[in-house]
Amino acid sequence: MYTCIIIDDENRSVETLSKIVTTYCEDKLEILATANNIDDAYPLIKNKKPDVIFLDIEMPFGSGFDLLERFDEIDFQVIFTTGFDQYAITAIKFSALDYLLKPINIAELKMAVDKAIVNIENADYKSNFKIFLDTLKKTKNSTNKIPLPVLNGLELVQIDHIVYCEADEDYTHVFLQDGTKKIVTKSIKDFEELLETYDFFRIHHSFLVNKKYIKKYTKGEGGTILTDLNVEIPVSRRRKSEFLEWLNDM
The missing domain is CATH 3.40.50.2300 (Response regulator)
Known part of the structure; x- marks a missing residue:
């Protein structure tokens, strides 16, 4: 007891x-x-x-x-x-x-x-x-930052510097606008819940993207997007309609 x-x-x-x-x-x-x-x-x-x-x-x-x-x-x-x-x-x-x-x-x-x-x-x-x-104090003082639990501690990152997130089993690779990548000890579902109010969309079971950095959408069964990092990412067929509606929402 x-x-x-x-x-x-x-x-x-x-x-x-x-x-x-x-x-x-x-x-x-x-x-x-x-x-x-x-x-x-x-x-x-x-x-x-x-x-x-x-x-x-x-x-x-x-x-x-x-x-x-x-x-x-x-x-x-x-x-x-x-x-x-x-x-x-x-x-x-x-x-x-x-x-x-x-x-x-x-x-x-x-x-x-x-x-x-x-x-x-x-x-x-x-x-x-x-x-x-x-981390809490810094987050309160800068509400556009989130703390990322990386392998050797916590790192504060500007939300609008995140281009996209990619799932890797129990980890998530967070790609930033400067081309760097953070390996974070959280699932992509955690990121989806945290960032849903910041104009991010789960376009695929493995990818969460920031609308700010979507450069192009190419039609297809689900289609693909091209990010400002010139990385092409697939769009899930079942998320396609919802994604295009979100993408067109200004």
Whole structure:
């Protein structure tokens, strides 16, 4: 049995999450305590040493990230809970951390708990939170950048410098306007979800493209596009109609 602490400024959210954890994770997690602010939460975590904390992002008198910055080392798993902070979600997703959107979905909570337990059992406590927090700050200050988890850390890249993304099993090759390529430890589906609001389109199961860099479309069964990097990319036959509609949408 592993232990947890729930931190949220709203009593109703604490009660709801406590009930869900008690009901659906009773054989995996024991709730040691709850807190409504980071000043109360910090000594609780230091003294009780939970395996997992559920941490609200937006709280008065200090955010969940402010709490994490107080620790020299993170030796517990963190599952963020949030209702709206898009910048935070971007940083969390690309830092391989877990988050739950409110209202909490039971299936997603169970998956997050299972993932946390696997990390505990594998002694994988030390995701680089300092890099993550730095990434979050930079992302908030420059909303047109995203953090890419590359093989040796995280790298911030301008979204409008991405020409296209190519799937490579569990990795994605991100091609930039200057001709360079980043190998990223995220799937192309992750990129599709992240970039769908930035005029990117999944034209093929292996390719996600930025409209800004499409130079030409050539007809065919599905057809092909030519990018500004002079790379020809196939268009899936089943995506053709939707793609052409998107392409013509000014």
